[in-house]
Amino acid sequence: MSRRAIPSDAFVVALARLPQVGPARLRSLLCVGEPSEVWESLCRVSPSESTSQRSSVVGKLMADGLDRLSETQRVGLIELWGRAARSLDVSTFWQAHLDAGIGVTVFGSPSFPPVFAADDDPPMVLFWKGDLDHLAGVRAALVGTRRASRYGRDVAFELGRDLAAAGIAVVSGLALGIDGAAHSGALEACAAPPIAVVGSGLDRIYPRAHAALWRRVADAGVIISEYPLGAPAAAWQFPARNRLIATLADALIVVESQHTGGAMGTAIEATRRGGVVMAVPGPVTASSSDGTNQLLVDGCVPARDATDVLIALGRDSVPRRSATESRRPPSPEAAAVLEHIAWQAAPMEQLLLATGLDLGVLALHIDALEAEGWVAQRAGWVERIGRSRS
Amino acid sequence: MLATVPSAALFGVAGVAVTVEVHVARGLPGFTVVGLPDTSCRESRDRVRAALLTSGFAWPDKRTTVNLAPTSVRKIGSALDLAIAIGVLVASEQLSPAAIEDRAFLGELGLDGTLRHVPGVLPIIEAISAPEIIVPPGSVHEASLVGDRRVLCATDLKELVDALTAEVPWPRPPDEPFDLTVAALPELADVRGHQVARAALEIAAAGGHNLLMVGPPGAGKTMLAHRLSGLLPDLDDGIALEATRVHSAAGVLPPGGLIRRPPWRAPHHGTSAVAMVGGGSQRLRPGEISLAHGGVLFLDELGEFSAVVLDALRQPLEEGVIRIARAETRVEVPADFLLVAAMNPCPCGEGVIPSSCRCTDRALDRYRRRVSGPLLDRFDLRLDVHRPDPRALLHGDGAESTAVVAARVRAVRERARSRGVTSNAGLGGSALERDAPLSAPASDLLQRALESGRLTARGLRRIWRVALTIADLAEHDGPLRAEHVASAFHLRADPAFLLGSSAA
Numbered sequence: 001m002s003r004r005a006i007p008s009d010a011f012v013v014a015l016a017r018l019p020q021v022g023p024a025r026l027r028s029l030l031c032v033g034e035p036s037e038v039w040e041s042l043c044r045v046s047p048s049e050s051t052s053q054r055s056s057v058v059g060k061l062m063a064d065g066l067d068r069l070s071e072t073q074r075v076g077l078i079e080l081w082g083r084a085a086r087s088l089d090v091s092t093f094w095q096a097h098l099d100a101g102i103g104v105t106v107f108g109s110p111s112f113p114p115v116f117a118a119d120d121d122p123p124m125v126l127f128w129k130g131d132l133d134h135l136a137g138v139r140a141a142l143v144g145t146r147r148a149s150r151y152g153r154d155v156a157f158e159l160g161r162d163l164a165a166a167g168i169a170v171v172s173g174l175a176l177g178i179d180g181a182a183h184s185g186a187l188e189a190c191a192a193p194p195i196a197v198v199g200s201g202l203d204r205i206y207p208r209a210h211a212a213l214w215r216r217v218a219d220a221g222v223i224i225s226e227y228p229l230g231a232p233a234a235a236w237q238f239p240a241r242n243r244l245i246a247t248l249a250d251a252l253i254v255v256e257s258q259h260t261g262g263a264m265g266t267a268i269e270a271t272r273r274g275g276v277v278m279a280v281p282g283p284v285t286a287s288s289s290d291g292t293n294q295l296l297v298d299g300c301v302p303a304r305d306a307t308d309v310l311i312a313l314g315r316d317s318v319p320r321r322s323a324t325e326s327r328r329p330p331s332p333e334a335a336a337v338l339e340h341i342a343w344q345a346a347p348m349e350q351l352l353l354a355t356g357l358d359l360g361v362l363a364l365h366i367d368a369l370e371a372e373g374w375v376a377q378r379a380g381w382v383e384r385i386g387r388s389r390s
Numbered sequence: 391m392l393a394t395v396p397s398a399a400l401f402g403v404a405g406v407a408v409t410v411e412v413h414v415a416r417g418l419p420g421f422t423v424v425g426l427p428d429t430s431c432r433e434s435r436d437r438v439r440a441a442l443l444t445s446g447f448a449w450p451d452k453r454t455t456v457n458l459a460p461t462s463v464r465k466i467g468s469a470l471d472l473a474i475a476i477g478v479l480v481a482s483e484q485l486s487p488a489a490i491e492d493r494a495f496l497g498e499l500g501l502d503g504t505l506r507h508v509p510g511v512l513p514i515i516e517a518i519s520a521p522e523i524i525v526p527p528g529s530v531h532e533a534s535l536v537g538d539r540r541v542l543c544a545t546d547l548k549e550l551v552d553a554l555t556a557e558v559p560w561p562r563p564p565d566e567p568f569d570l571t572v573a574a575l576p577e578l579a580d581v582r583g584h585q586v587a588r589a590a591l592e593i594a595a596a597g598g599h600n601l602l603m604v605g606p607p608g609a610g611k612t613m614l615a616h617r618l619s620g621l622l623p624d625l626d627d628g629i630a631l632e633a634t635r636v637h638s639a640a641g642v643l644p645p646g647g648l649i650r651r652p653p654w655r656a657p658h659h660g661t662s663a664v665a666m667v668g669g670g671s672q673r674l675r676p677g678e679i680s681l682a683h684g685g686v687l688f689l690d691e692l693g694e695f696s697a698v699v700l701d702a703l704r705q706p707l708e709e710g711v712i713r714i715a716r717a718e719t720r721v722e723v724p725a726d727f728l729l730v731a732a733m734n735p736c737p738c739g740e741g742v743i744p745s746s747c748r749c750t751d752r753a754l755d756r757y758r759r760r761v762s763g764p765l766l767d768r769f770d771l772r773l774d775v776h777r778p779d780p781r782a783l784l785h786g787d788g789a790e791s792t793a794v795v796a797a798r799v800r801a802v803r804e805r806a807r808s809r810g811v812t813s814n815a816g817l818g819g820s821a822l823e824r825d826a827p828l829s830a831p832a833s834d835l836l837q838r839a840l841e842s843g844r845l846t847a848r849g850l851r852r853i854w855r856v857a858l859t860i861a862d863l864a865e866h867d868g869p870l871r872a873e874h875v876a877s878a879f880h881l882r883a884d885p886a887f888l889l890g891s892s893a894a
Contacts, residue, residue, distance in 0.1 A: 147750040148750065149749070149750060347776050348586055349583065349584070349779070352585050353782070359589060359880065360871075360875075361873050363876035363879065364872055367835075367876060378883075379774045379883040379884065379888045380586065
């Protein structure tokens with residue numbers, strides 16, 4: 001491929017891949033010249049060059065491009081970039097993104113999502129997997145601690161499921177704990193698309209435990225990142241990721257959080273942007289809910305369920321319910337068993353006592369009821385399902 | 391002069407015939423033991439000398455060499471003391487060779503000449519071909535388990551030599567000790583509630599299916615597990631002898647001779663891998679899994695055992711034997727046991743009850759990783775044991791007694807024997823297809839489970855075997871019905887749900 005054929009965006013992608021480049025430094029790099037010009041200047045940087053030999057790009061970078069760094073640190077950083085730039089082939093790297101089916105859009109281009117373009121701290125480039133049009137609807141972000149309790153995960157799951165069922169796109173970060181539970185719930189609803197914002201390259205699945213969830217979100221919705229392929233998940237990239245979540249959120253719900261943590265940072269970012277910030281009340285004795293309870297004290301709106309969120313978003317107060325029962329009625333024998341099944345999970349033993357049936361016969365009826373979506377069972381516990389979740 | 395005395399030593403859980411050769415000749419006075427003796431065996435030289443002197447015999451003032459043949463096998467322990475002492479007496483012409491003809495000797499000597507019991511008498515005797523065997527009084531009953539030998543005993547060396555030379559009649563063996571351990575087996579009728587768990591115990595006992603119970607503290611997992619031993623039928627002759635041999639070799643044979651009741655072993659979770667599967671650098675001792683041969687190995691708090699210990703169980707669980715190899719030796723020890731395990735669903739213990747668990751994801755993750763998937767897969771029955779309903783606790787529901795259930799278990803084992811295995815858990819794939827055909831609805835049920843990915847090929851066989859046991863317990867003949875398979879499914883819960891599942 002000749003030099004001319006390389007699109008300008010390819011140079012932006014390559015610049016974003018340089019070491020120690022985050023959203024702010026990428027903006028600085030793009031301010032000092034055309035992307036291709038900046039790239040080639042960096043490639044020509046040599047350790048021995050004196051101030052007078054510097055190209056105009058490098059000169060501008062030295063002058064005012066890199067805040068908060070000393071003179072020597074600036075020189076060191078630019079030399080580091082020079083070395084990295086010389087070892088990276090722009091067209092191959094660009095082609096890798098095309099081959100991997102990764103979408104790329106640069107700040108200022110017509111395809112750049114308006115929600116990000118309007119922000120005061122916008123990303124310079126966005127990578128995505130899935131369909132970026134999913135950003136169009138109403139979005140609610142569900143965030144929280146990675147060290148989630150069962151309570152937190154259950155609430156996140158239900159909020160994710162019910163919000164998605166009500167047509168609200170669920171935004172989260174695919175982290176362990178609350179994030180993962182929220183998206184699992186959103187996927188179960190099979191309604192509004194899930195939106196994930198991650199802090200690493202789209203080929204660097206982090207955490208590994210969420211590889212399957214990651215794929216499902218990409219298939220049903222979209223995964224967004226500021227970082228090109230190969231960028232590892234570094235700790236400093238997550239606060240930057242959180243600001244994108246805050247930008248996307250029409251409503252931000254902190255499901256469970258300790259006093260400090262990424263979710264609290266996201267809440268601050270969202271408040272600064274004037275978004276609705278809500279918090280799920282937790283037990284006052286649980287340290288895992290310290291942060292969310294504090295948010296409530298500070299005046300956030302409590303989010304007990306999806307209805308609370310929908311009201312805060314100015315939507316219908318009651319989520320849509322399917323008007324007609326879509327499940328097939330159970331057989332008379334199974335219906336008799338269903339009568340005995342409680343709305344809260346109860347052990348199979350109680351059913352054996354209540355129905356007087358043999359374990360095998362009862363198990364058959366419950367399997368049939370589960371197949372039709374009337375009950376859910378896990379490890380010997382059975383509970384009734386209120387309505388179909390389609 | 392040369393004397394040859396037959397005896398035997400313990401090697402793993404088997405005996406090895408050893409010929410003790412004693413040579414006394416002119417030369418510098420001294421006493422050497424050759425032929426791979428270990429420390430405890432070499433020490434016998436001092437015990438033998440003291441025993442001979444205190445019993446009023448003379449110690450040969452000559453060059454004495456003791457050879458333990460075959461020389462390639464390492465001899466361990468003190469069981470050869472008596473044979474060496476007798477050899478010295480014959481070789482130094484204090485006892486006539488005719489007196490020991492066709493006789494083998496076995497036992498440890500005290501410094502005063504007393505004959506003492508040694509571990510492993512049963513396998514050692516089995517290795518001896520002499521028609522008459524002289525053993526310490528404490529070993530007589532164990533030695534008599536091997537039917538075709540004449541077992542004689544004497545309390546000390548002096549008495550023994552007098553009997554050998556026919557100066558006095560052979561002393562009467564001591565009375566068989568009364569076994570007091572038979573009395574207290576926990577009774578199943580005492581259990582309130584827990585219908586499902588009781589059914590699972592019955593199925594586990596009847597079909598020899600490994601059982602995992604998961605539940606919060608205080609739910610009664612251990613209490614239930616203890617009731618299993620009473621349900622198992624007596625061991626048949628072959629397995630009883632194998633189990634007795636292992637216990638004898640480990641030196642833990644209870645009084646009363648042959649082990650007829652299935653052993654019950656409940657090692658603590660701090661148990662090391664060697665203590666669990668057997669081994670040791672010198673003498674290869676049988677481990678807990680071999681002591682549980684024919685019976686139950688109960689692992690309480692399964693998650694607290696080290697991963698190494700648990701993974702070492704996998705091979706014996708499949709094969710019913712454990713092969714222990716060390717640099718010098720290699721032995722095969724029977725280890726065919728019923729594995730029963732109990733554990734909490736998560737570190738806080740409350741996990742199975744939805745929404746009551748207080749564990750963090752990370753803690754749950756760590757906990758789940760403690761027990762490997764392949765081990766969990768080897769449990770035919772996996773169930774949640776929860777705290778029983780208060781109503782059931784207070785108003786007893788007339789549970790069946792151990793004796794009633796044990797009778798059903800025996801009947802099912804009888805059916806299994808007619809299929810050529812000791813229990814249904816031992817049925818292979820083709821035997822299952824032959825002996826336990828599926829009805830059309832049952833086959834549909836399995837088909838659906840396989841297609842949905844709920845069931846793997848290995849899981850299929852396990853469910854199938856359990857379904858067969860359930861049908862056997864119901865005295866059902868003919869193809870397995872759907873409810874048998876559905877019960878088996880229900881009693882083999884997904885470990886992901888049992889062990890503090892993640893959201894939904």
